[in-house]
Amino acid sequence: MPQLEQFIPPVDPALAPVVDPALDASVHDVIARMRAVDAALPARDGIAVFNRVYLAVTQEVDRRIDTGGFPDARTARTLDLRFAERYLAAVDAAVADRPPPACWRPLFQMRRHPGVRPLQFALAGINAHIGHDLALAVVDACRDLGCEPAELEDAYDRVGDLLVALEERIREELMPGPDLLQIADPLTHLLGSWSLERARDATWTAARALWALRRLPDVAGEFTERLDTAVGFAGRMLLTPLRD
Numbered sequence: 001m002p003q004l005e006q007f008i009p010p011v012d013p014a015l016a017p018v019v020d021p022a023l024d025a026s027v028h029d030v031i032a033r034m035r036a037v038d039a040a041l042p043a044r045d046g047i048a049v050f051n052r053v054y055l056a057v058t059q060e061v062d063r064r065i066d067t068g069g070f071p072d073a074r075t076a077r078t079l080d081l082r083f084a085e086r087y088l089a090a091v092d093a094a095v096a097d098r099p100p101p102a103c104w105r106p107l108f109q110m111r112r113h114p115g116v117r118p119l120q121f122a123l124a125g126i127n128a129h130i131g132h133d134l135a136l137a138v139v140d141a142c143r144d145l146g147c148e149p150a151e152l153e154d155a156y157d158r159v160g161d162l163l164v165a166l167e168e169r170i171r172e173e174l175m176p177g178p179d180l181l182q183i184a185d186p187l188t189h190l191l192g193s194w195s196l197e198r199a200r201d202a203t204w205t206a207a208r209a210l211w212a213l214r215r216l217p218d219v220a221g222e223f224t225e226r227l228d229t230a231v232g233f234a235g236r237m238l239l240t241p242l243r244d
Contacts, residue, residue: 027062027077030084034058037091046111046239047091049118050125057166058084061159069158075145076155082140083159086133102232103132106239115241122170123194124238130163130199131231136224138207139214149211153204160200167196194238 034055041048061080063069070076090100094108107124110116138149138156145151206227213220 026081027058027084030081030088031055031058031062033088034084044112044118046107046113046116046121046124049121050107053122053166053170054084054087054125054129057162060162060166064158064162070155072155075141075147075152076158078144079137079141079152079155079159082144083129083134083137086137087129090128101128101132102228103128103235105232106235110239110241113239113241116239117242119171120239120242123167124235126163126167126196127194127199127235127238128231130196130203131234132228134200135203135206135210135227138204139210142211149204149208156204163200164196194234 034051037051038048038055041051043049058080061076065073065076065080090104090108093100094104099105100108107121107128110124111121134156138152141152142149206223210220210223213223
C-alpha cells in the first residue's frame with residue numbers, strides 16, 4: 001500500500017501553527033512504535049495490514065496539524081495521541097498474552113487465517129478503532145484538556161473526514177480484482193453491510209454519552225463494556241472467511 005500516505009491534498013505550509021513540543025514528541029513516539037510493528041510482522045498478517053493503514057492516517061494527521069490543517073493544534077494533537085494509544089495498548093496486551101478489548105479480539109484471533117482477505121483485515125481494524133477506541137479517546141482528551149466534547153467536535157470531524165477518504169482509497173487498493181464487481185461475490189455483500197460514516201456518527205453519540213455518565217462509573221463501565229462487545233461482534237462479521 002505504498003500510496004496510502006498521499007490520499008489527501010497538501011495544505012499550505014504558511015499556515016503552520018505553534019505545536020506543544022511534548023505532545024509533538026509523543027505523537028512521533030507513537031509513529032515510531034507503529035513502524036516497529038510494521039517491521040516485525042509479515043506483510044500478510046492481519047495486524048500488519050491494519051497497522052500500515054493506521055500508520056498512514058496518523059502520519060497524515062500529524063502532517064496536517066503541522067501545516068495548519070487543524071485550527072486548534074493542541075486539541076487535535078491530544079485527540080490523535082489518545083486515539084493511537086488505545087490501539088497500541090491492544091497490541092501490548094496481545095504481546096503480553098493478555099486479552100485485548102473485545103473489539104480487537106476478532107482481528108487478533110483471525111490475523112493469519114488464509115480465508116480472510118487483506119481488505120477485511122483493514123476494515124475490521126478500522127471498525128474496532130473507530131467504533132470503540134475513538135469514543136474513549138474523546139473522553140480521555142476532554143479530561144486532559146479540561147473541556148467538553150463539543151470543543152473537540154471540529155477536530156473529531158476533520159479526523160473523521162481523513163478516515164473516510166482513507167477508507168475509499170484502501171477499498172480501491174486492497175480489492176483483489178475485477179471479479180469483485182460481480183454481484184455474487186460474497187465480499188461485495190459483506191463489506192456493503194458496514195459503513196465508516198455511520199460508525200463515526202454512532203461513535204460521537206457514544207462519546208457524548210460516556211462523558212455525560214462520567215460521574216456514574218458503574219453505568220459508564222457497563223456502557224463501555226456493551227459498546228466493546230457490540231463492536232467486536234461487527235468485527236467478527238467483517239472477518240468471515242471467504243473462498244477465493
